[in-house]
Amino acid sequence: MTGVMGSPAGTAPLSGAGLEGGEIVAGPRRREWPLAVLMLAPSLVVFGVFVFYPLGRTIWLGTRRQDPFGLSSRGVGLDQYIDVFQSDSFRNSLEVTGKFVALTVPLGLVLGLALAVLANQRLRGITFFRTVFSSTVATSVAVASLMWLTLFNPSIGVVNHFLDSIGREPVLWLQDPDTALIAVSLTTVWQNLGVTFIVMIAGLQSVPDELYESARIDGAGGWRQFTEITLPMLSPTILFASVVLMINAFQSFGQIDLLTQGGPFDETNVIVYSIFREAFSNRDPGVAAAQAVVLFGIVLALTVVQFRVLERRVFYGN
Numbered sequence: 001m002t003g004v005m006g007s008p009a010g011t012a013p014l015s016g017a018g019l020e021g022g023e024i025v026a027g028p029r030r031r032e033w034p035l036a037v038l039m040l041a042p043s044l045v046v047f048g049v050f051v052f053y054p055l056g057r058t059i060w061l062g063t064r065r066q067d068p069f070g071l072s073s074r075g076v077g078l079d080q081y082i083d084v085f086q087s088d089s090f091r092n093s094l095e096v097t098g099k100f101v102a103l104t105v106p107l108g109l110v111l112g113l114a115l116a117v118l119a120n121q122r123l124r125g126i127t128f129f130r131t132v133f134s135s136t137v138a139t140s141v142a143v144a145s146l147m148w149l150t151l152f153n154p155s156i157g158v159v160n161h162f163l164d165s166i167g168r169e170p171v172l173w174l175q176d177p178d179t180a181l182i183a184v185s186l187t188t189v190w191q192n193l194g195v196t197f198i199v200m201i202a203g204l205q206s207v208p209d210e211l212y213e214s215a216r217i218d219g220a221g222g223w224r225q226f227t228e229i230t231l232p233m234l235s236p237t238i239l240f241a242s243v244v245l246m247i248n249a250f251q252s253f254g255q256i257d258l259l260t261q262g263g264p265f266d267e268t269n270v271i272v273y274s275i276f277r278e279a280f281s282n283r284d285p286g287v288a289a290a291q292a293v294v295l296f297g298i299v300l301a302l303t304v305v306q307f308r309v310l311e312r313r314v315f316y317g318n
Helices: 033-061 079-086 088-119 126-133 141-151 158-165 180-204 209-217 222-250 254-259 271-281 285-313
Strands: 018-020 023-025 064-066 073-075
Touching (some): 064 285, 088 222, 126 180, 180 254, 209 222, 271 285
């Protein structure tokens, strides 16, 4: 004979058990949340002090307008954010940042993927080339910027020396408004190439060799194997790399400061460098904070769009 809920007769129900959402939840588990909070407390404190408080403080500071002497500030609400959007200098920095991201992210992805495919071949001595391709990951922003500052030097730079050897006129790469952003973008791509390469080759080495062997037996050539096996299997890695490169591009500052200082004629004045100028040159932390909040919103929105749009084309193999 069975009792309620199909339990054998005479058997008492589990102590403290209840029904929530159609599932049996043990009573003692409900009392474990204080322990969970206690275990999470160190992380919550760190995030609160170094992430949430600075974010909230920045949003609040963006609503304060500094007097011309920097001695006091007054609350202006959202007017300062509206003024930032209507500012010609901010719109210019936003346009420059968009061009910078469009130059660095696709080129960095393509070069990183190409080098990873080359280095994934089973050839003698390929380990040496893998080391060379990934070596930029150990190069700081300052070192990379100074290297490319020398390469782009109009008098002794290797780039202009090459142009002279093929009969072309030397180019003032960092002083010409038409080429300054390109030069800074090339520096950024080279600096991030090591990280992109490591991520890509790690993804390639996780692709099963059996897929390529089956494709070769079916008569598929190298390009068909790349487009129908490599790219689909590598799509999660490409999505991850694109998000990381985009965030890094929006946060670029060191190479801008060392190579062009936002010039010439604000042609390389990206948003982060504009924030730096407002905070430390113009002594206006309110405008700088408002620009920082806008930058945070742009990066957050683009990241969500990338995951919502590009993830539909991502193939997650079993």
